[in-house]
Amino acid sequence: MIRVLIERHIAETLESAYEERARRVLQQAVGASGFISGETLIDSLDPNHRITLANWRSEADWDRWYHSEDRKDLMTELVPMMDRDEHITVLQQSAV
Template identity: 60%
Template sequence: MIRVIIERHIAHTLETTYELVAKRTLQKAVSADGFISGESLRNADDPNHRLILSNWRSVQDWYRWFQSEERKEMMNELNPILETEEKVTILEQA
């Protein structure tokens, strides 16, 4: 199993729009092959700083989802809402 951390910074005043698109993205990820679980967190000191934590069966499963047309379509909606490009970190057990 791997854990993926996605860090995003939302543009000011677009929090509600982000929430709608991010929920749809997570709903699609849930049905992706290899997806185990996920959660979305907001920084208590900065509500525009968000982290998505997800668990995947393997790196290959994550990359299949990451490169999927479904995710690309959702990112086309999310990218204009973000202040900076999202940062993705993939973690494995040592």
């Protein structure tokens, strides 16, 4: 299993529109092969900084979703609402 950390920063006043569209992205991911679970968190010091932590069966499953037409189509609605580029970190469990 891997974890994917997705960080986004929303432009001022677009929070509610972002929430609606981000929910659609997560709903589509839930149906993707290899998706296990996910949650979205709000930075307590910056309410426009959103962090999604998603668990995927494998990096190949994540890559397939990341490059899918479904995700690309959904992201065309989200990207204009962000004032910074999306930052993604793929995490693996430590052997320690």
